[in-house]
Amino acid sequence: MEHNSALLYRYSLVILVVGFATPIAIRWITKLPCASFIVDKINPYLIWPSTIGTYHVRPLPWLLGNAPTLGQAWYIGGFLLLNIILSCLSYWPVYPLPHPWGYNKRGEILAYAGYRTGEFAFALLPLTILFAGRNNILLWLTNWSHSTYILLHRWIARLFAIHTILHSIFLWAARVQTGTYNKDVKLPYWQWGIVGTVFVCVMLVFSLLWMRRFSYEVFLIGHIIMAILVIVGSWYHLILRFGKTGTHEYWLYAAFAVWAFDRLLRILRMVKNGVRKATVTEIGSTHVRVEVPGVRFSGKPGFHGYVYFPTLNPLKPWENHPFSINSTALLRSYGIGPHSPGNSLRRSPKEDGKIETKVTESHAHHDPGTTAGITLYVRKSTGMTRLLQKHASLITLLDGPYPNNPPSAVLSCDRLLLIGGGIGITGLLGFFRAHVDVKLAWSVKQIHAAVVQDLESAVSSVSDREIRIGERLDIRALLQQEVQAGYKKVGVVVCGPGALCDDVRAVAASLGRHEKTVFELEVDTFGW
Ligand SMILES: Cc1cc2nc3c(=O)[nH]c(=O)nc-3n(C[C@H](O)[C@H](O)[C@H](O)COP(=O)(O)OP(=O)(O)OC[C@H]3O[C@@H](n4cnc5c(N)ncnc54)[C@H](O)[C@@H]3O)c2cc1C
Numbered sequence: 001m002e003h004n005s006a007l008l009y010r011y012s013l014v015i016l017v018v019g020f021a022t023p024i025a026i027r028w029i030t031k032l033p034c035a036s037f038i039v040d041k042i043n044p045y046l047i048w049p050s051t052i053g054t055y056h057v058r059p060l061p062w063l064l065g066n067a068p069t070l071g072q073a074w075y076i077g078g079f080l081l082l083n084i085i086l087s088c089l090s091y092w093p094v095y096p097l098p099h100p101w102g103y104n105k106r107g108e109i110l111a112y113a114g115y116r117t118g119e120f121a122f123a124l125l126p127l128t129i130l131f132a133g134r135n136n137i138l139l140w141l142t143n144w145s146h147s148t149y150i151l152l153h154r155w156i157a158r159l160f161a162i163h164t165i166l167h168s169i170f171l172w173a174a175r176v177q178t179g180t181y182n183k184d185v186k187l188p189y190w191q192w193g194i195v196g197t198v199f200v201c202v203m204l205v206f207s208l209l210w211m212r213r214f215s216y217e218v219f220l221i222g223h224i225i226m227a228i229l230v231i232v233g234s235w236y237h238l239i240l241r242f243g244k245t246g247t248h249e250y251w252l253y254a255a256f257a258v259w260a261f262d263r264l265l266r267i268l269r270m271v272k273n274g275v276r277k278a279t280v281t282e283i284g285s286t287h288v289r290v291e292v293p294g295v296r297f298s299g300k301p302g303f304h305g306y307v308y309f310p311t312l313n314p315l316k317p318w319e320n321h322p323f324s325i326n327s328t329a330l331l332r333s334y335g336i337g338p339h340s341p342g343n344s345l346r347r348s349p350k351e352d353g354k355i356e357t358k359v360t361e362s363h364a365h366h367d368p369g370t371t372a373g374i375t376l377y378v379r380k381s382t383g384m385t386r387l388l389q390k391h392a393s394l395i396t397l398l399d400g401p402y403p404n405n406p407p408s409a410v411l412s413c414d415r416l417l418l419i420g421g422g423i424g425i426t427g428l429l430g431f432f433r434a435h436v437d438v439k440l441a442w443s444v445k446q447i448h449a450a451v452v453q454d455l456e457s458a459v460s461s462v463s464d465r466e467i468r469i470g471e472r473l474d475i476r477a478l479l480q481q482e483v484q485a486g487y488k489k490v491g492v493v494v495c496g497p498g499a500l501c502d503d504v505r506a507v508a509a510s511l512g513r514h515e516k517t518v519f520e521l522e523v524d525t526f527g528w
Contacts, residue, residue: 003092004112009247011086011116012123018082019127019156020138022075027142040489040520044512047071048521054506057498057525063209068155069505072148076155083159087117087166107177114170121163122234122251126258128157129227133262134306134402145405150528154207161200168197189240196233199226217319217383231255266399270308273400277393278309283377284450287423288388290376291328291337292396297374299327301430302407302524305400307376312387312394319384324426324495324524325401328373331429334458337375374398377451379423405522410491411435413520417482418462419473419504421496422448425455427524428495432462435491439464441478446470475503483517490517495524 030039050056052067059066068076091112095105103111130136131153139146175181184190203226205211212219231252238248273295281289290307297303303325310317331337380386404427410416416435418428420442432438440462444452449469452459459465466473482490494504501523508519 004115007090008116008119011089012119012251015083015086015120016123016127019079019124020130022078023138023142023144027144040518043521044509044519046074048505048509048512050502050505054502056505057501057523057527059209059498063213065154065209066151068151072151075152079156080159083120083163087113087120087163102178102180103174104177107174110170110177111174114167114174117163117170118167119248119251121160121167122248124156124160124163125231125234125251126254128153128160129255129258129262131156133258134399135262135265139403143406143409146402147525147528157207158204161204164197164200168193187240189237192233192236192240196230196237199229199233202226203230217316266306269399270397273398276396276398278391278396280388280391280394282390283454284448286380286448287451288378288380288390289337289454290323290378290388290394290396291373292376292398293328293373294370295374295398296372297325297327297401299330299371299430300407301434302404302427302522303401303430304404304427305374305398305402308397308399309384309388309394310397313384316384320397320399321384323376323378324404325374325376326426326429327371328375329371330433331375331458334461336455336458374401377423377426377455379448404524407431407434407493407522409520410493410522413487413489413491415439415482415485415487415490417441417478417490417492419475419478419492419494419496419500421473421494421500423451424494424496424500424524424526425451425459426495427526428493429455429458431493432458438462439466439482441466441468441473443468443471443473473500475500476507479504479507479511479519483511483515487517489520491520491522493522493524495526498525498527501525 029035047070049070050067051070051073052060055067056069057066091109093099093105093108093112095108099108101111130138131149134146136146136149138144138149172181175184203223206219206222206226235249235252238252242248276292276294278290278292281291283289292307304322305325306320306322308317308320313319328337378385378388380388411434413435414437416431416438418431418438418440420428420440422444425442425444428440428442432440440459442452442459442465444467446469452467452469459467466478479490479492492504492508494501505521505523508521511517512519
């Protein structure tokens with residue numbers, strides 16, 4: 001029996017360490033000298049393509065979920081395999097000797113499998129929480145994106161749920177065999193176990209994409225409450241059964257520590273940024289520009305932050321949403337913002353009358369003595385953002401800035417191709433001056449043309465550009481032009497709707513397989 005217990009801990013640790021260390025190991029391996037040549041070769045074959053058609057950011061039909069890329073699938077598949085192998089490996093029953101609790105051979109193996117899957121579920125808990133966090137240390141140690149970790153969070157959570165359900169089934173069957181089930185089920189520890197398992201199952205259903213789409217806020221609050229119930233259920237299940245043994249409960253301490261670390265850092269970031277008063281300027285009827293003064297930000301490309309407007313909806317002051325961050329000083333240098341010289345120009349209506357150019361400015365005080373301050377461009381959606389309207393001093397809190405994908409790889413290419421769809425331009429603005437050879441391709445719907453007007457001076461600073469209003473970009477033609485121009489290595493950054501991101505991924509992978517030009521791909525999605 002000791003052998004089975006020893007394996008239980010050893011295998012659980014293996015699962016945790018492999019799950020945590022694999023992204024770091026991959027990062028180190030890909031940084032080895034000569035590795036970049038191999039990485040460039042395998043990316044279009046084994047990493048970038050989606051596992052199902054070209055679906056990735058775009059959800060699968062009937063909102064079945066988001067298909068992983070091949071790169072993500074290697075991790076998921078490998079980790080799943082490890083879990084299956086370690087769940088099946090090396091059980092040593094005491095049979096044919098009699099078991100002290102009355103198990104026969106089958107019952108004994110069921111019980112050991114039940115304990116093992118239960119322990120594995122506990123070991124996965126810190127990892128599940130870590131991958132969902134904004135302050136996930138793996139984001140700092142690797143170049144994997146937050147959206148990748150969120151996708152992996154869902155898969156690891158599913159594994160956690162499978163282990164939990166198997167744990168319940170195996171131990172139920174084992175106790176049926178010994179004839180003690182009717183007694184066990186009345187014990188408080190068993191009932192807390194049922195609470196945990198039931199909420200794990202409810203969470204599985206409640207986290208499906210259709211629920212997140214139905215109402216992200218309801219999903220988020222429900223998700224957090226149920227996660228707390230699962231952890232509380234697990235705690236009492238454990239403590240009422242074994243007491244504090246100095247073993248199993250450490251998984252729960254670790255899970256709590258990971259969660260608390262993330263929350264603490266969120267608060268510290270908000271405290272550091274302080275309570276700010278933002279200027280909100282309407283850009284047509286569908287967008288706003290939000291200038292938050294005083295927040296110190298490097299102005300480097302590729303950052304987002306979680307923004308709170310607590311007075312906008314006083315019933316839900318905790319509500320916050322991610323937005324791409326740009327330096328206000330950078331935008332001012334293009335003449336964008338209140339009192340900037342470009343405003344009168346942008347306000348004048350176009351002669352053909354097709355584009356609505358109404359830009360209603362609020363009056364903000366800009367301190368020329370500082371470059372601190374960030375600007376957001378927000379497309380009004382159906383939730384909190386629909387309440388944003390012209391405001392001279394809207395109370396604003398910021399949790400951030402957080403980096404998107406690290407941009408160093410795309411910036412080290414011979415050419416930088418920026419592809420934006422609609423409000424995705426906000427994720428690209430910071431790149432305009434970050435490289436000597438930039439091309440910008442941006443398409444927006446006709447009804448959002450006012451944003452093009454507002455950003456006109458920034459956009460026209462990129463001499464090589466293709467701006468489409470009311471038309472789609474031809475992604476294949478765009479990337480093929482880079483190949484035909486003879487560039488050796490092209491960095492592609494895409495930011496916009498899911499379909500655009502998925503098209504760029506598919507075309508870059510396809511050209512990367514068949515052409516000499518090497519592509520470096522960075523997909524910044526506006527959702528996860
Ligand atoms: C990294 C990142 C950067 C972004 N940058 C911008 C930007 O610069 N400008 C812009 O207009 N939009 C940006 N978005 C999208 C923006 O966050 C959503 O449009 C916004 O949250 C919608 O708010 P709402 O209350 O009006 O949402 P709703 O209309 O209620 O929801 C619309 C959809 O937005 C998504 N969503 C809502 N809340 C969140 C949340 N807290 N976290 C993640 N997704 C959420 C959900 O998928 C939901 O289905 C960005 C998103 C991400 C992930």
